Amino acid sequence: xxxxxxxxxxxxxxxxxxxxxxxxxxxxxxxxxxxxxxxxxxxxxxxxxxxxxxxxxxxxxxxxxxxxxxxxxxxxxxxxxxxxxxxxxxxxxxxxxxxxxxxxxxxxxxxxxxxxxxxxxxxxxxxxxxxxxxxxxxxxxxxxxxxxxxxxxxxxxxxxxxxxxxxxxxxxxxxxxxxxxxxxxxxxxxxxxxxxxxxxxxxxxxxxxxxxxxxxxx
Amino acid sequence: xxxxxxxxxxxxxxxxxxxxxxxxxxxxxxxxxxxxxxxxxxxxxxxxxxxxxxxxxxxxxxxxxxxxxxxxxxxxxxxxxxxxxxxxxxxxxxxxxxxxxxxxxxxxxxxxxxxxxxxxxxxxxxxxxxxxxxxxxxxxxxxxxxxxxxxxxxxxxxxxxxxxxxxxxxxxxxxxxxxxxxxxxxxxxxxxxxxxxxxxxxxxxxxxxxxxxxxxxxxxxxxxxxxxxxxxxxxxxxxxxxxxxxxxxxxxxxxxxxxxxxxxxxxxxxxxxxxxxxxxxxxxxxxxxxxxxxxxxxxxxxxxxxxxxxxxxxxxxxxxxxxxxxxxxxxxxxxxxxxxxxxxxxxxxxxxxxxxxxxxxxxxxxxxxxxxxxxxxxxxxxxxxxxxxxxxxxxxxxxxxxxxxxxxxxxxxxxxxxxxxxxxxxxxxxxxxxxxxxxxxxxxxxxxxxxxxxxxxxxxxxxxxxxxxxxxxxxxxxxxxxxxxxxxxxxxxxxxxxxxxxxxxxxxxxxxxxxxxxxxxxxxxxxx
Ligand SMILES: Nc1nc2c(ncn2[C@@H]2O[C@H](COP(=O)(O)OP(=O)(O)OP(=O)(O)O)[C@@H](O)[C@H]2O)c(=O)[nH]1
Ligand SMILES: [Mg+2]
Numbered sequence: 001x002x003x004x005x006x007x008x009x010x011x012x013x014x015x016x017x018x019x020x021x022x023x024x025x026x027x028x029x030x031x032x033x034x035x036x037x038x039x040x041x042x043x044x045x046x047x048x049x050x051x052x053x054x055x056x057x058x059x060x061x062x063x064x065x066x067x068x069x070x071x072x073x074x075x076x077x078x079x080x081x082x083x084x085x086x087x088x089x090x091x092x093x094x095x096x097x098x099x100x101x102x103x104x105x106x107x108x109x110x111x112x113x114x115x116x117x118x119x120x121x122x123x124x125x126x127x128x129x130x131x132x133x134x135x136x137x138x139x140x141x142x143x144x145x146x147x148x149x150x151x152x153x154x155x156x157x158x159x160x161x162x163x164x165x166x167x168x169x170x171x172x173x174x175x176x177x178x179x180x181x182x183x184x185x186x187x188x189x190x191x192x193x194x195x196x197x198x199x200x201x202x203x204x205x206x207x208x209x210x211x212x213x214x215x216x217x218x
Numbered sequence: 219x220x221x222x223x224x225x226x227x228x229x230x231x232x233x234x235x236x237x238x239x240x241x242x243x244x245x246x247x248x249x250x251x252x253x254x255x256x257x258x259x260x261x262x263x264x265x266x267x268x269x270x271x272x273x274x275x276x277x278x279x280x281x282x283x284x285x286x287x288x289x290x291x292x293x294x295x296x297x298x299x300x301x302x303x304x305x306x307x308x309x310x311x312x313x314x315x316x317x318x319x320x321x322x323x324x325x326x327x328x329x330x331x332x333x334x335x336x337x338x339x340x341x342x343x344x345x346x347x348x349x350x351x352x353x354x355x356x357x358x359x360x361x362x363x364x365x366x367x368x369x370x371x372x373x374x375x376x377x378x379x380x381x382x383x384x385x386x387x388x389x390x391x392x393x394x395x396x397x398x399x400x401x402x403x404x405x406x407x408x409x410x411x412x413x414x415x416x417x418x419x420x421x422x423x424x425x426x427x428x429x430x431x432x433x434x435x436x437x438x439x440x441x442x443x444x445x446x447x448x449x450x451x452x453x454x455x456x457x458x459x460x461x462x463x464x465x466x467x468x469x470x471x472x473x474x475x476x477x478x479x480x481x482x483x484x485x486x487x488x489x490x491x492x493x494x495x496x497x498x499x500x501x502x503x504x505x506x507x508x509x510x511x512x513x514x515x516x517x518x519x520x521x522x523x524x525x526x527x528x529x530x531x532x533x534x535x536x537x538x539x540x541x542x543x544x545x546x547x548x549x550x551x552x553x554x555x556x557x558x559x560x561x562x563x564x565x566x567x568x569x570x571x572x573x574x575x576x577x578x579x580x581x582x583x584x585x586x587x588x589x590x591x592x593x594x595x596x597x598x599x600x601x602x603x604x605x606x607x608x609x610x611x612x613x614x615x616x617x618x619x620x621x622x623x624x625x626x627x628x629x630x631x632x633x634x635x636x637x638x639x640x641x642x643x644x645x646x647x648x649x650x651x652x653x654x655x656x657x658x659x660x661x662x663x664x665x666x667x668x669x670x671x672x673x674x675x676x677x678x679x680x681x682x683x684x685x686x687x688x689x690x691x692x693x694x695x696x697x698x699x700x701x702x703x704x705x706x707x708x709x710x711x712x713x714x715x716x717x718x719x720x721x722x723x724x725x726x727x728x729x730x731x732x733x734x735x736x737x738x739x740x741x742x743x744x745x746x
Contacts, residue, residue, distance in 0.1 A: 012451050014599045028561040048549040049559040051604040066599045069562035071611075073504075075623040076566060079611040086598050 012062040015175050018084045020108050021093035022101040023072045026127040029158035030093060031067050034168055039158055056172055063172050067091075080108075081115060088175045089121040091167070092151075096126045097134040102142065109149050119182075121174045122151035123167060130157040235579055243482055244580055246474075247530070254475050254482060360532075361467055368464040375457070378446040382439065386461060389435050390468055425479045429590035432465070432473075436593055455595065462593050463533045470532040473591065475583035484582035491616060492577040497634045499641055502624040503567045507548075508555045510664060517554070521547035522576040529579045534592035537584060538602040545605040548572060562608075570612045585610060 019027045028049050032038050035052040046052075050069040055062070070076075070083045084090060092108050094101040105124055112120060124146045126137060139155075146153035152170065156163035237245040243253035252260060368386075372379030440458055447453040475481045500507065509515045524544035531537045548568045552560040560568075578584070588606060589597070597603045615623065621631035633639045 014595070016599045023563065028559075032559070046559040047546070047553055048561075048565065050562040050565045051601055053601070064599070066601075066604070068604055068607075071562045071566040073563060076611070076615065078618065079566075079614055082607060082611050082614060085607075 012064055013172075013176055013179060014064045014066070015088040015172065015179075016066050016068060016086060017089040017091060017171065017175075018068045018070055018087045019091050019093065020070055020080070020084070020105075021072060021125075022095075022098075022104045025072075025093045025095040025098065025101045026158050027069060027072065027091075027093050030091075030125070030127060030156060030164060031069060033158045033161055034164050035067070037161070039161070054168070056169070058169070058172055058176065061176065063176070065168065065172060080111065084112065084116065084120075087116075087120060088178070089123065089171050091123045091125055091171070093125045093127050094137065095128050096137050096155075097128060097131050099136045102126075102137045106145070109151065113149065118150065119178070121171060121178060122149070123154060123171050124151050125154045125156055125167060127156050127158060129155045129162060130160050244485060246580075249471070255477055257471075258477065364464055364467040368460055371460050372457075378443060378457070381446075382443070382457060382461060385435075385439055385442075386464055390465065393431065393469060425473070425476050425481075425586070425590060428473050428476070432469070432591050433594065435465075436462070440595075458593050458595070459535060462535055462591075466533050466591055469591075474532075474587050475580065479586070481583040481586050482580075485580045488581050488613065488617070489577060489579075492574055494635060495574055495616065495619065497640050498571075498574055498624065500571055502626070502641075503571050505567045505571045506556050506560075506564050507551045507568055507571075511554060513554050514551045517547040517551035518572070518575075521545075521551070521572045525572060525576045525578045528584055534588045535596060535602075537588055538592065538596060538606055541605045541609055542602050544572065545569065545608070566608055566611060566615075569608055570615055573609070573612045573616065581613060585613065 019031060021027050029039060031052055032046070032049050035054050036046055038046075052067045052069075054065045054067070056065060057063070068083060068087070071079070090108075090112055092105045094105045109122060109124070112122065124142065126139075126142055143153045152174070154163055154167040154170075156167060158164065235244050237243050237253035237256055238251035239253070239256040241253060241256060243255065245251040245253050246257075249257035369383065372383050375382070436458065439461060440454055443454045443457055444451070475485075500509065507514055507518065509518060521544045524540050524547065528537045528540035528544075531540060545565070548565060549560045552564045552568060556564070573581075585606075597606060621628045624631065626634070634641065
């Protein structure tokens, strides 16, 4: 069910994106910057920064983006699968000044690929580029790693509002492509997608297609 | 403080929750206090009757339609239709319209039965009809109410509305026909084989199959509606919400915590687990809520109430709404404490804490029910879905919780679990794992401080009361001796000065003529 609301051409796409990464790498800052354009603002009126949405219009197509923050503490690690179930994209954030946080991203990639295969669009994000002088993760290493696992790499700074729009826009485009490809794959039966599922419960106006002959009466 | 403790006491007496038959499982108000198993046995007959009543209603509606067919040329009727056309499906207007049009309801209900649908449903009735559908209708008031609202809502949608109603009726008939057609023996057999191969039986009684039927129905109907509404997903959502409400109010009793699953067993296990974890403190979970702030504790209480309330709702979306309200109260509590928007790292531990405090009835059954029968678009990407997912996480965390997840040593954890010690009573210098987590105050548990304070006060009161008692006793003794001494004194004085009446006669004698006085006053001579 990777593309719940994403069926058809002119329809609205609904995507679920999970934010993963170690504590303090800037997940919350990124999403607050993106959805509210705020950073470390004590007067943020938002009640919460754990579930945020953004409506986009990409080349004439409407996209509803739901961004799910996840609890990053180690003791909640085992709950990951519950969070990223059914998600279309994952944003894996590390702090460029923190080698360990990059290692953590690698672990997440392994887990996600194992659990969700290639259905999910992965973004690896090196945050806090404003602190480049303290960089401990090399650009080359990060980018080549991302390429090797079929993910895209982005450089962002939540503080300076750099690279964040691009990150989410790019992710949306990729998720749309995936959704459309999936649509086509199962769409050889075109409008038959419904009846290809077991147990159609829909009555047609013709009396012979009565529902009492549905999935389980026989 | 004491006020807060009082308000926190919303825990329902466990015995109130148990099945009235005393089988040990949890009962449910919707099942008249019985558990699903007993209810099923007890009310199998009643339920069949209700299904028959549904037929009766369907027939009645058709008769009405037929009757109204004669009146179709009446101008009054076409006017009312025109009035409805003017307000095509605006949900916001729906509420006010509803009251305006209550009187016209009878004439409009029939419109949901086009000639073709009439033949369809008649045919069904003949196909699956159980005995005679002549029993008068007495479905529960709630169900009736929901049906009425549903019809009222669909009225404004015209063709798609009629179509939707038709589909829903057909679906419900189809679902119930499955149950009617299955002889009870078959049901029993399929249950005893539940863990092996339910699919051997043609009847779709397994929870997963039921879920699949409902989900298929949602999907197909939504697909149809999308083409009706030319892709306006908001209108589709609105209709789908109403459809879910209508369908699930009807199906709730037969599909909530069905006995083909072990939901009920899991409920009990979770309930016991949470009870066994009563000692977990807010500090162990690193929750950023400062309960000493009155507003925070108010929100905590509301969150607990909301999550408990979930069990009383029938429609999956209403249950979800309870979780969402609970979450919002948690966010408020965190916001007041931290003065910044809550992130997932704040939210999840707080939700775990609330679940532990609330021990919501039939938690697993409710989660399963929502997962199986909620409209998927809500669960997948919506905000409600996010909170629901967090609730699932909280339950999973509670199930798997160990020493590590609370930053305790395994020995400590064991001691707490076995009830040998409790963090409340351990000395105040025990290291609270998250003392630095912005909880301000001190290393000591504020509850402990309060407790000590109260104890001191009590001891003080005790000694003072003893003093009072002593004083009272000595006062009593004093009183006794005083009265004795007074008596003694009086006695002594009486002894000392015996009664002597000094004769005044002589005095009077001296200067009065006694013979002139009236007899009573006339002095008498006593002595001498
Ligand atoms: N210099 C700099 N600091 C940043 C940037 N992004 C975030 N921070 C800081 O990093 C710290 C952690 O940011 P959060 O957004 O709370 O990190 P998080 O990943 O949500 O952390 P958890 O919620 O604990 O998992 C905060 O003090 C931010 O101000 C950035 O781009 N540049
Ligand atoms: Mg965060």
